[in-house]
Amino acid sequence: MDKSKTVKAVFVQDTIINGKVTDETNDHPIESVTVNVRSGNDVHEGKILETITTDANGKYTINNLSAGNYTLQLSAPGYNTRYYNVIATTGQTIETKSELLPVINDDSIRSILTWNDSVSDLDTHLVTPKQVEVKYSNEDDGESAKLNQDVTDGNGPETITIYNQQPGSYLYSIYNYSGSPEIKTSNAGIKVYRGNTLINTFNISDAEGTGRYWNVFSIDGDTITSINSIADSNKYSLTTEVEGQGTVNENSYVQSNEYTIGSTVTLTAAPDTGWHFDHWEDASGEQIGTDSTLSLTMDSDKTVKAVFLED
Incomplete structure (x- = not known):
């Protein structure tokens, strides 16, 4: 009698990719995104192995990918095209989320x-x-x-x-x-x-x-x-003082004494009749300028005094 033979059957299960594509600015799903699959990492041109389109929930599924490296190209009207690399491992189901950025004006x-x-x-x-x-x-x-x-x-x-x-x-x-x-x-x-x-x-x-x-x-x-x-805040305070007789005008849209960090404030000293502007002082009494116009960068709380002298 012939000896019986035992045959071992090996089934190779391919990779499945379940993906979702959303808008990067608001996380909303994007329908009708074209997903092109190419073999290799960072492959932006050449033979397309498969093309899939996202559904109303921004979802897509790629079946039967053999083990290896792949590039997914995602494109949709009104969005910038993006590329994502994936590594397919035998028998693996990959869950992935990708984002597309809406096209805007180059100056925005x-x-x-x-x-x-x-x-x-x-x-x-x-x-x-x-x-x-x-x-x-x-x-x-x-x-x-x-x-x-x-x-x-x-x-x-x-x-x-x-x-x-x-x-x-x-x-x-x-x-x-x-x-x-x-x-x-x-x-x-x-x-x-x-x-x-x-x-x-x-x-x-x-x-x-x-x-x-x-x-x-x-x-x-x-x-x-x-x-x-x-x-504790995104603003700094500016206090202006006057010694003598005159006024300090602020070239600003601010209606209070608070200015955002890094903003520039321009002060102008205007003397009353019979007086003239002499100099500016900071909170310590140190002289910081003699021009009647002073520009300040708001990098801290500040106190500035305009000193006027009688003619």
Whole structure:
């Protein structure tokens, strides 16, 4: 009798990718995203192995991928195309989430805030050169900036856009609306785009100080200046005093004595009849200028005195 033979059957299970595509600025799912699959890492051209389209929930599934490296190309009308690398391992089901960024004007500046679950509500604040504060209770200044997305239950993203940049300095800061725990526990991060190009990133782990405000950066023209400090406010106070007879005029849109961090204030000393301006003094009494016009950068609380002498 012939010897029986035992045959071992080996079944190779391919990789499945379950993906979801959302809008980076508001986390909403994107329907009808075209997903092209190419073999290899960072492969942006050449043979497409498979094409899939996302459903109404932004979801897609790729079946029967053999083990190896792949590049997923994601594109949709009104969004920037992005590429993601994936590693397929035999028998693995991969759950992945990807984001696309809406196309905006090349001159626009968009900032996107995200954070973890430890703090439920962080608020994005942007103060314009005219000292108008764009935030959840004033979402558009009607001239240059708009809060696109406000999130009150954790994580973000919160997005704000300078759509018509004006001359002067803008201040970008984050407020811990929840109050506790400390804002630094949020591990908040910010991406800054000019047009469709990422130009800067900030993370609260690099910031020093305590308080409810994370004052992140200022932007004036093409220049971004990092502040990256935590404090009780995003403003400093300016007190003006007069010795002799005259007045001090402030070239500012502010109706109070508080100015956002990093903003520039111009003071002009105007003597009364029979008097003339002599000099400026700081809080210590030190002379800081003799010109009747004085420009100050608000990097701390300040007290300035205009000294007038009789003719």
